Each structure stands twice: as C-alpha cells, then as structure tokens.
Amino acid sequence: MAKIVAERSDVTPVLAEIFREHGFEGASLSVISEKTGLGKGSLYHFFPGGKEEMATTVLRDIGQWFEEHVYLPLREAEDPRMAISAMCRSVADYFRSGRRVCLVGAFALDDVRDRFADQVRDYFAEWRAALATALEKAGNDPARAGELAEEAVIAIQGALVLGRALDDTAVFERALARVEGRLLAGKD
Amino acid sequence: MAKIVAERSDVTPVLAEIFREHGFEGASLSVISEKTGLGKGSLYHFFPGGKEEMATTVLRDIGQWFEEHVYLPLREAEDPRMAISAMCRSVADYFRSGRRVCLVGAFALDDVRDRFADQVRDYFAEWRAALATALEKAGNDPARAGELAEEAVIAIQGALVLGRALDDTAVFERALARVEGRLLAGKD
DNA sequence: TCAACTATGTTCCAATCGGTACAGCCAAGA
C-alpha cells in the first residue's frame, strides 16, 4: 500500500475528535481504527503506549494550540483589550459556537481525570493565568483580574455543557458575548 | 440468603455515585455489582433493561430530587429572594462544594447524551425556567430574568468543571457566592 | 404446612475489549 500520510501529526486531530465524541472509555480501538483509517498495527506503530499515549498526545496538541493561539497572545499583547476580544473570537471558532465539546473539560468530569491530571490542570491554570495577566494590563487590580479571568473560563465551560444539553448553539454565543462584555467593562 | 435491602430505591443512589465517578461507559457491570453488593442476577432482576435502565432510573431520581428541592420551591416561593438563596445552599450541599460532579452535565458532554437526550435537556431546561420564574417575581423583567437564570446555571456547571480540573473546591464556592450575589442584585 | 412467588448467587455465554506478533508491503538509498 502506498505511503499516504503516515505521520502522527496527521492522526492526532482525528483522535481528538474521536475522544471528544466518545470520551476516553467510549473510544474503542475499533472506532479509532475505523475513523482514522489505520489498522491496529499502524496505530500501535505510532502510539506504542496504546490509548493512553493517544490521549496524552491529543492533550499535548490541544495545549500547544491554546498556548500559541490564546495564552501567548493574551500574555504578550500590546493592546490587552484587543487581545481579549481576539481570544473570544478564537474560542468561538475553536468550539464551533458550542457544537464542539471541550475535551479537557470532559476529561475533567470523568474519572480519567486522575490519569491525565497534570495536563488537565495545566490547561485551565494557564488559561486563567494568561487571561488574568491581560486583564491586569488592561487596568484591573490583580485580585479583580484573577476573579474576572476565573469567571470567564467558568462561563465558557458551563456554556459548553448547557449548550450541548439543550442542543442550542445560541446558548454558547450569548454566553461568550456576555463574557467579552464583562471582561472589557472590568466592573461587576 | 437473608433479605437485606432489596429495593430499587436503595440501589439507585449508589448507582448514581458510580455513574458520577466512572461515567456511563466506564461503569462496568462488575464495578456496579461490587459497589452495590448485588450480584448480576439481582441487578437484572431490578433493572431488566440493563445499564441503560439503570441510567434512566438514576436520571429520573435526580430529576425528582431537583424538582422537589430546587425547582418547585423556586416556582412557588412566596419570597423569591429567599428561595434563590435557598437554591444556592441546596446546590452547594448537593454538589458537596464541587467535590461531587453533576452527572447530568457529564452526560451532556458525552455521546451518551444522545441516548438520554430528553432527560438531560429537561433537567437543565426546567432549572433555567424555574429560576427565571423566581427572578421575575423578584422584580426582573422577563428577558433579564431569563438571562440571569441561564448565566447562573452556566456558572454552576462551569465551576464544577473548573473546580475538578484544578482540584480546588474554593473555585466552586467562589463561583456560587458570585452567582448568589448577582441573582439577588439583579443588575449587570 | 405447603405450594407460589420473589430475591439472590452462580455460572455461562458470545462479543468485544486493549494489546501483541509477525509477515509482508512499499519507497527510498546504496
């Protein structure tokens, strides 16, 4: 058979979507094999550690994407208010207006959280910290910046839950608009 | 062997805790059998429909608890502001300050949402509606009441996610305090 | 007192699980 893709980096986003859809336990090797188009042999060639290595790879991938597109722009922005707006756009894009689930959030609610505790914690801790940094640069005092940042992350995650529960993308869009407004206003 | 408990209603809360801890796919019959202390024979006597029936029973149980302790008091409160405060206390209790996960929220993020879509949707829809009713009675106009209610439910769910991800119960407590303050203030 | 019924533990089942072994395939370098 011809060498078509054969790079871990090509398979990782597909794996991410599978884990998002089925969760860790629900993602069986057979559905992984089917949706990636890779036989078990290939899967274990790329991920000798099996499902666990697939999941950590996916989590690292997600972490890197957020670091590059969200955390770093927030931390190093010249105009923090513009960076915050940009974050909201990126997040809306990434989560497809709530149609897409946050894999890290889903893992956090599951008992697999324990197996990936470090990566799950870091994802949210860095998000909160980067947003707080931007909020401070926008003129909020440290305590207020931390509170606003935490509230924003909470609202985004909660909106993903509620939006999927009600099967209504408007929930997420409304929530994100509120988040942006409150972050930019800075007051209660 | 002696008849010890032998009621569905005795097993249901245990099942709920198992599903909360492991998710639907992760809750195998063997752990269910172990934690309930019931053999497979007994489990299938009480729940002929297998795991699916166990889950729907648990969801119905949760729905009834919230109807009785949260939704109904909110809808029929004489003093809506006191009812809102009572809701916050009930919720903090129920979720054990964030140490306990919202099973319905966890299901919403999983692909099992599709199998229990109606129960998942109703849980959140009724919560939002009951809270909005109380907020209207407290003097908010309907649009504002709906927005505040949605925001509160989102914040609670998001706080459960973030709290578990960071393994920090203070996250949930802070969030709930903010929710109560904002619901009672009524303004932005 | 004795059948009828309910609850329970044990056992078994086919299917599927995650994972391994391995033989061959292909493209590229020597």
Place this chain on the structure above:
DNA sequence: TCTTGGCTGTACCGATTGGAACATAGTTGA
C-alpha cells in the same frame, strides 16, 4: 538492482464486557 527500514494488514491473545439462564433460598399467602 538489492537492501533496508518504516508502515500496514491480519491473525491472534487473554481478559473483560454486557447480558441471560438457572437452581436455590427466603418469604408469603392459602
């Protein structure tokens, strides 16, 4: 051209899955 080594499909492994069957023990009503 031949070799090499990364990739792939297939067959298979033991373990576990969700589920069903069944014999028996406890309870109950006649």
